[in-house]
Amino acid sequence: MIILYHPRATRPRSRRLPLAVLALAAALEGKEQYEIVDGNLEDDPTARILELIARHKIELLGVSAMPGPQMVAAMETSREIRRLHPHVPICWGGYFPSIYPDAALNARYVDFVVRGQGEDTLLELLDALRGNRSLDSVKGLSYKDMFGLRHDNGERPMKGPDEFPWSPFHRLPVEKYLGPSFFGKRTAVHHASIGCPFNCSFCGVHAAYGNKEKMESPERTVAILTHLVECYGADSVQFYDMNFFLREDHARELCDRMAHLNLRWWCEARVDIMSRYSDETFAAIKRAGCAMIFFGAESGSDWVLEEMQKGITTQQTLEIARRTRQFGIIPEFSFVIGNPNDPDRDTRETLRFIRKIKRINPDSEIIIQHYTPTPQPHDAGGEMYGKIEVPFPDSPAGWAAKEWMNFTLRIDTNAPWLKRRTKKLIDNFEIVVGSRWPTVQDIRAPRWSRIFLQVLSAWRYALHFYNFPFELHLANQFISLRKPKRESL
Numbered sequence: 366m367i368i369l370y371h372p373r374a375t376r377p378r379s380r381r382l383p384l385a386v387l388a389l390a391a392a393l394e395g396k397e398q399y400e401i402v403d404g405n406l407e408d409d410p411t412a413r414i415l416e417l418i419a420r421h422k423i424e425l426l427g428v429s430a431m432p433g434p435q436m437v438a439a440m441e442t443s444r445e446i447r448r449l450h451p452h453v454p455i456c457w458g459g460y461f462p463s464i465y466p467d468a469a470l471n472a473r474y475v476d477f478v479v480r481g482q483g484e485d486t487l488l489e490l491l492d493a494l495r496g497n498r499s500l501d502s503v504k505g506l507s508y509k510d511m512f513g514l515r516h517d518n519g520e521r522p523m524k525g526p527d528e529f530p531w532s533p534f535h536r537l538p539v540e541k542y543l544g545p546s547f548f549g550k551r552t553a554v555h556h557a558s559i560g561c562p563f564n565c566s567f568c569g570v571h572a573a574y575g576n577k578e579k580m581e582s583p584e585r586t587v588a589i590l591t592h593l594v595e596c597y598g599a600d601s602v603q604f605y606d607m608n609f610f611l612r613e614d615h616a617r618e619l620c621d622r623m624a625h626l627n628l629r630w631w632c633e634a635r636v637d638i639m640s641r642y643s644d645e646t647f648a649a650i651k652r653a654g655c656a657m658i659f660f661g662a663e664s665g666s667d668w669v670l671e672e673m674q675k676g677i678t679t680q681q682t683l684e685i686a687r688r689t690r691q692f693g694i695i696p697e698f699s700f701v702i703g704n705p706n707d708p709d710r711d712t713r714e715t716l717r718f719i720r721k722i723k724r725i726n727p728d729s730e731i732i733i734q735h736y737t738p739t740p741q742p743h744d745a746g747g748e749m750y751g752k753i754e755v756p757f758p759d760s761p762a763g764w765a766a767k768e769w770m771n772f773t774l775r776i777d778t779n780a781p782w783l784k785r786r787t788k789k790l791i792d793n794f795e796i797v798v799g800s801r802w803p804t805v806q807d808i809r810a811p812r813w814s815r816i817f818l819q820v821l822s823a824w825r826y827a828l829h830f831y832n833f834p835f836e837l838h839l840a841n842q843f844i845s846l847r848k849p850k851r852e853s854l
């Protein structure tokens with residue numbers, strides 16, 4: 366038997382379908398005996414894995430790990446399984462080992478690392494473990510041999526979603542994953558493409574997947590959504606693709622095909638691409654049920670956008686703020702502030718820019734994060750923005766330390782180029798703007814709590830006075846609004 370383990374990554378109320386292990390399960394379905402263990406669902410996933418080991422012969426424990434608390438949970442379980450059952454081979458896949466394969470393989474409890482897309486690599490690894498092929502013929506695999514020597518096989522070319530079978534939803538209690546959200550009572554998730562063709566210098570997708578994007582056909586996306594609606598009563602969906610809209614003709618076709626499902630939905634898109642879309646396409650997107658679009662606006666400085674190879678302009682972001690308002694779609698703008706070259710100027714300009722966005726479209730949701738360096742792949746020159754060198758930890762345990770967890774979660778990167786004063790300004794502005802315009806996405810927050818935060822913060826925002834927002838910290842502690850995009854534990 367093969368165990369596919371998805372360690373806990375979020376609070377139970379934010380639990381969503383574990384797409385990574387579902388994609389792997391699709392590759393195994395009908396061919397292999399396997400079991401999914403989801404830490405977002407089970408109280409004690411390690412105990413559940415131990416129970417499976419006691420009852421079956423386990424050929425492989427496949428562990429999915431994103432950087433952050435999910436990696437910590439992956440580490441703790443893998444360590445325990447290795448201690449109690451040293452003969453069970455353990456393979457890590459997902460964003461953490463794809464971006465930091467060295468750190469993952471340095472752990473005694475990780476035998477194999479799958480980099481990037483995992484379906485075919487997993488099948489070939491199983492073949493190799495059964496002696497039907499050699500390990501070094503498995504593309505996308507890194508491993509330690511019996512002498513402890515490290516091998517990194519070549520990259521695996523990426524395949525499009527249509528080349529793989531559907532997720533075997535019946536292997537999970539889907540109803541437990543369709544929780545209420547701002548978008549509906551039963552919100553599903555779907556990934557309708559894989560990868561991203563852009564080279565933004567701070568993004569982990571490029572580092573894990575290279576710079577290609579392959580899209581699912583509109584027919585298949587709509588067939589899967591129909592299944593989620595008809596079999597499980599989904600009334601809303603969040604698309605997790607990096608770029609849900611890459612081509613206008615594809616966007617039109619998809620929206621026209623899905624409109625009859627009456628779903629309310631959220632997706633991620635780029636301001637440069639969407640600012641070129643016609644009014645008819647915007648209207649079709651709205652008609653199809655789109656309620657909110659996440660945009661990586663990143664900075665209010667064009668020189669920073671250029672340096673980080675983002676490929677968008679501040680003018681395009683303002684244009685999107687205006688057009689989303691015109692069509693009644695809420696834009697969610699994310700910023701990564703405090704870049705290495707001139708963080709003070711970048712911060713000043715970006716805070717001013719956010720205020721401008723709010724004037725154009727007060728409904729805009731604002732997400733503020735600290736610029737966090739991510740290793741860049743060799744094909745992008747391997748150099749990080751600002752030519753900085755970061756002493757990344759060389760083991761999962763190193764990454765689990767508090768300072769690196771804060772780094773990963775973009776709470777405090779401890780960046781040597783960022784003065785504490787500038788960091789404070791970013792954090793203070795975040796709390797002021799987040800109180801002045803509390804997110805609409807926290808559906809549990811009562812109306813009075815939003816009004817209270819708005820009243821309390823109004824004078825600060827009006828006077829541009831962000832220093833020492835003690836009262837807002839206190840109020841936010843009690844009200845504790847959900848932080849979109851920071852849904853980890």
Ligand code: B12
Nearest residue numbers: 374384385427428429433434435458459482483569774853
């Ligand atoms: C969904 C999601 C979340 C959800 C997770 C929901 C859940 N189900 O638990 C939530 C909202 C909780 C979340 C939180 C965070 N996330 Co997140 N998230 C994503 C997102 C949007 C989609 C991931 C996904 O489902 N992909 C679809 C599946 C099919 O693809 P996949 O995961 O890559 O899996 C494939 C391969 O990796 C491989 N694989 C994966 N696991 C395994 C295991 C084995 C054994 C094998 C063989 C192969 C394998 O095979 C799979 C199929 O091909 C990605 C961005 C993106 N679009 O990819 C960011 C992303 C992964 N997140 C990221 C980050 C930073 C975070 C946070 C740290 C954010 C924060 N500031 O708090 C937290 C940390 C979470 C944690 N607790 O550890 C970054 C990671 C890169 C980086 N820079 O570190 C990403 C890439 C976003 C970005 N552009 O930067 N996230």
